[in-house]
Amino acid sequence: MKALHIITGLGVGGAEQQLRLLLAHLPVDCDVVTLTNPGAVADGLIDDGVRVVHLGMTGNRDLAALPRLVKLIRAGGYDLVHTHLYRACVYGRIAARLAGVKAVVATEHSLGDSQMEGRRLSTGVRALYLASERLGRATVAVSPTVADRLQRWGVPGPRIEIVPNGIDVARFRFDPLLRERTRRRLGLPEGAYVVGGVGRLTAGKRFDVLIRALAELPREYWLLLVGGGAEESVLRRAAHDAGVTDRVLFTGERPGGGLPGADLPSLTAAMDVLCSPCAEEAFGLAVVEAMAAGLPVLYVSCPAVEDLPPSAARGARRVQGGADSFVRALLRVRAEGAGPRSVPDAAHHYCITRSAAQLMDVYTAAVSCTSLGVSSS
Template sequence: MKALHIITGLGVGGAEQQLRLLLRHLPVDCDVVTLTNPGAVADGLADDGVRVVDLAMNGNRDLAALPRLTKLIHGGRYDLVHTHLYRACVYGRIAARLAGVKAVVATEHSLGDSQMEGRRLSAGVRALYLASERLGRSTVAVSPTVADRLRRWGVPGPRIEVVPNGIDVDRFRFDPVLRERTRRRLGLPADAYVVGGVGRLAPGKRFDVLIRALAQLPPDHWLLLVGGGTEESVLRRTAQRAGVADRVLFTGERPTGGLPGADLPSLTAAMDVLASPSAEEAFGLAVVEAMAAGLPVLYVSCPAVEDLPAGAAPGARRVQGGADSFVRALRAVRGAGPGPRSVPDAAHHYSITRSAAQLMDVYAAAVSCTPLGVSSS
């Protein structure tokens, strides 16, 4: 099978890094097209031996990109096209059908109750999404929560398949030597209690809540924010006004892979707890990665945990409220003392090998035009 993955951009983000990790585990010959922004993940894919093409699209209404994409798909003689993120799903589904490819799968990575990829869910966004969705074989939801949202939007249930995001569990396994090395590199005091936040520095992630909480905690508490985005300058000003600028570290974007001591697994090793104040998540990848690192986790919204049976993630606790609620929760976690940094069942449940195997079932059904669970014989 030969497949083409189409994604809106390839900067460092959850969907983008998930695509790179997935391609390492799919037994399929895959190429990748990015509509725009061939960033760090594009470089990583090239290092992995994946062919990456930048379509150089100029904005959402660059209709000239459609014939270019159609020609590329037709010339590649692909058996299946897999699209990721809103703009790529709209253009990719149309181009695939124009190129004669009927096996089209899309993954919905970022659908919330009121927003998608940071954009408000207007009637126009929904209408365009639903119109293009009908051109594909199936839409993959990264969690049962997202599947429910898709059904409420109007996507027919039989067209929805749940394939959760996956992680490389071994990559995040706790290493005490790496922890000390990374903390020294970051300039953290030996007795620092490090609260971590991982994700795009965007308003919806609500990292300002953690900064305000830090201002109410003892001076040996630090905040390590891993990610880049438009809100960094706002968050820096918030930290200055709160009087904690000297205890908030901004690392910028960090890939899952990379140099030890500088990549995401190294930074999670340096943390003592992961806090996720985002009120609307489609999956909660940062929470799952933190659990794989053996960290206690405090979250406001995390379908990856909430969709599991009770007790599957004993180190994860839901927090309802703002800064004051996080202050109380962080005090309780620290008061309980450090745990063993072991990997819970929940992290193993989201192994990337398991997710890749599930996705291959979706691919086989799309290519054979057979619904999942129905024999083609």
Template structure:
């Protein structure tokens, strides 16, 4: 089998890094096309031996990208096309069908209750998504929560498959020696209690809640935020206003796994608890990675935990969401102590090899499905 993955961009982000990790475990020959912004993950994929092509799309309405995609898909003689993220799903599914590919799979990484990839879920966004979705063979949801949202949008249930995001469990295994080295490198005082946050620094992640909560916590509590984004300067100003700037560390954007400086496991090892104040998530990858590192987790919304059986993630606790609730929850977590840093069943549930095997089942079903069951575009060439 030969597959082409089409993704909107390859900057440092959850979906982008998840694609790279997945390709390391899929027993399939894969190429990747990025519509925009090749970025650090493109470099990482190339280092892994994956061929990456940049289409050079200039914006959402750059229709010249469509015939370029069609020609590229035809030239590659792909058995299956797999699309990721909104723009790539819309353009990629149309291009794949025009190119004559019968098996077209899309993964929905970021569908929230009110937004998708930071864009508001308007009637136009929904209509375009649903129109292109009909051109595919199957739509993969990264959690049962996302699957339910897709059904609520109008995607037929039989077309939806749940394949959760996966993680490399061994990569996140807690190492006490690494913890000490990392804390020294960061300049953390001995005995500091470190609250961590991981993700893009955007307003929707609500890391400002943690900055404000820090002002109500003891002086030996520090905040370590891992990631980059447009809200970085906003958070720095908020820390200055709260009088906690000397206890807030922002690492900036972290390169993808396998690239220089890809030190998320070491940064997680330096933390004592992970806090996720985002009120809307499609999965909650940072929470799962923290659980794999043996950390206790405080979260507002996390389908990766909420969709599992009770007791699967005993170290994860849901909090209402405001700074007051995080102050109380963090004080309680500190009083309970660090525990053994054992890996809970929830993290094992999201092993990347398991997710890759599930996706291969989706591929096999898409390839055996009769083409006549999919709608036709009525166009033979571009």
């Protein structure tokens, strides 16, 4: 089987890094097209031996990109096209069908209750999404929560497949020597209690909540923010206004997800607790990676945890409220003391090899339906 993955961009982000990790475990010959922004993850894919093509799309309404994409798909002789993220799903599904590829699969990585990829869920966004969705064979939801949202949006239930995001559990396994080396490299003082936040620095991630909480915590508490984004300057200003600039560390973008050459596992090893204040997660990849590192986790929204029995995610606690709630929860977690950095069942449940095997079942069914002439509607 030969597959083409089409994604909106390849900067550092959860969907982008998930794609790279999946390609390392899929028994399929895969190429990748990025519509725009061939960033750090594109470089990583090329290092992995994956062919990456930058389409050079200039914006959402760059319709000239469509015939270029159709031509590329036709020339590639692909059995299946797999699209990722909103713009790529719309353009990619249309282009695939125009190029004669009927086995089209899309993954919905980031649908929230009120937004998608930071985009407000307007009537127009929903109508365009649903119109293009009918051109595919299946839409993959990364969690049962996202599957429910898709159905409420109007995607027929039989067209939805659930394939959760996956992680390389072994690469996040806690290493005390790595922890000490990383904390020294970051310049953390002896006895610092490190609160971690991982993700794009966007308003929707609500990392400002953690900065406000830090201002109410003792001085031995530090905040380590792993990620880059448009809100970094806003967060730096918030730290300054709160008087905690000297206790907030910004690492910038870190291509990671447990992939070779990444330092995200070392940064999670340096943390004492991970906090996820985002109110509308589609999965919660940072939370699962933190659990694989044996960290206690405080989260506002995390379908990856909420879709499993409570016993599977020991050490993960939901926080309801804002900065004050995180202050109380962080004080409580620290008072309980650091336990062994063991890996809960939830992290093993989301092993990347399991996710890749589930996705292969979706691929096989999509290609089989095509060969049998089954309608996609």
